[in-house]
Amino acid sequence: MTDVIIIGSGPAGVSAALYAARAGRSVCVVSQGTGALEKAEKIENYYGFAEPVSGKELAAQGIAGARRLGVEFMTAEVVWLGLDDTLTHYIVETPAEKLAAKSVIMATGATRQSAPIPGLAPLEGHGVSYCAICDAFFYRKKAVAVLGAGAYAVHEAEILARTSASVTLCTDGAEPEVSVPEGIHVETGRVAAITGTDKVSAVRFADGSDLPVAGVFVAYGVAGSADLARKVGLPLAGNAIQVQDDMSTAMPGLFAAGDATGGLLQIAKAVYEGAKAGLSAAIYVQKKK
Numbered sequence: 001m002t003d004v005i006i007i008g009s010g011p012a013g014v015s016a017a018l019y020a021a022r023a024g025r026s027v028c029v030v031s032q033g034t035g036a037l038e039k040a041e042k043i044e045n046y047y048g049f050a051e052p053v054s055g056k057e058l059a060a061q062g063i064a065g066a067r068r069l070g071v072e073f074m075t076a077e078v079v080w081l082g083l084d085d086t087l088t089h090y091i092v093e094t095p096a097e098k099l100a101a102k103s104v105i106m107a108t109g110a111t112r113q114s115a116p117i118p119g120l121a122p123l124e125g126h127g128v129s130y131c132a133i134c135d136a137f138f139y140r141k142k143a144v145a146v147l148g149a150g151a152y153a154v155h156e157a158e159i160l161a162r163t164s165a166s167v168t169l170c171t172d173g174a175e176p177e178v179s180v181p182e183g184i185h186v187e188t189g190r191v192a193a194i195t196g197t198d199k200v201s202a203v204r205f206a207d208g209s210d211l212p213v214a215g216v217f218v219a220y221g222v223a224g225s226a227d228l229a230r231k232v233g234l235p236l237a238g239n240a241i242q243v244q245d246d247m248s249t250a251m252p253g254l255f256a257a258g259d260a261t262g263g264l265l266q267i268a269k270a271v272y273e274g275a276k277a278g279l280s281a282a283i284y285v286q287k288k289k
């Protein structure tokens, strides 16, 4: 079992990896790609560079340094995170496998935006949900829709299929990015609106047709920080994961750092919090031995 799994290879995740690895822990970083730095063309407010550096270059140098210290990197989307049945360690689930770790650091960046679909925001909490594992119970034996086309959306649909009367994956014009298990319907039409006055009544498509549903689960893109946090029952302040000074969350052995915890969404803060989280995770694992 890995000592510390870090979700995210941005400045927070890589900084955490450096500190945990140098404290003698085995470290695996699982990520979907570079993160916010991918889009940062020119950085000139971070320590140590005489000339502006691109986000991509900074990220590549960071990862190379961590690899040199023995940190393992894996490219995968984390679709679920939680304690195992014995409550002794964490399971980090990707579409392909389940990874076990003594401690986990969430360095998943800022949460993805919801889609600007008319009706979606007003019906949040009234049939629009962002977490299948949290809310599936309310839609037992009812028809539900999942908005999204990726592995995360299919994972949410699978959770709902256990209890709901029917589950339709609404891909909003895209083809599903992964295979969809039998029993889950797929609707590829463009989503025009979510309808309902006090609560959700249907997904309306661009051709004017309605799919009557009691619940709509939003699962666009990859699972963001807030999505994963909700799955383990972590308290959030808005979309930010709430942490203590040592970057610990409400769950023992689970830490968070960087944009995921809100506040100043900048590299310097992500690196600082990553360092603290890496050290805290290393100490936690050491004490567990």
Ligand SMILES: Cc1cc2nc3c(=O)[nH]c(=O)nc-3n(C[C@H](O)[C@H](O)[C@H](O)COP(=O)(O)OP(=O)(O)OC[C@H]3O[C@@H](n4cnc5c(N)ncnc54)[C@H](O)[C@@H]3O)c2cc1C
Binding pocket: 007, 008, 009, 010, 011, 012, 013, 030, 031, 032, 033, 034, 035, 036, 037, 039, 040, 041, 042, 043, 044, 045, 046, 076, 077, 078, 079, 107, 108, 109, 110, 222, 223, 224, 225, 257, 258, 259, 260, 264, 265, 266, 267, 268, 270
């Ligand atoms: C256009 C732009 C320009 C910027 N310019 C500057 C600047 O000049 N100076 C500055 O200080 N800051 C700048 N920033 C902000 C800076 O990039 C962020 O504050 C910083 O990258 C946050 O680091 P992080 O590690 O917390 O998150 P991120 O860098 O966003 O990394 C998040 C990581 O989590 C991974 N991830 C997320 N969800 C999952 C999942 N479900 N499964 C697997 N992996 C997952 C992502 O793949 C990624 O590796 C800029 C941001 C943008 C968008």
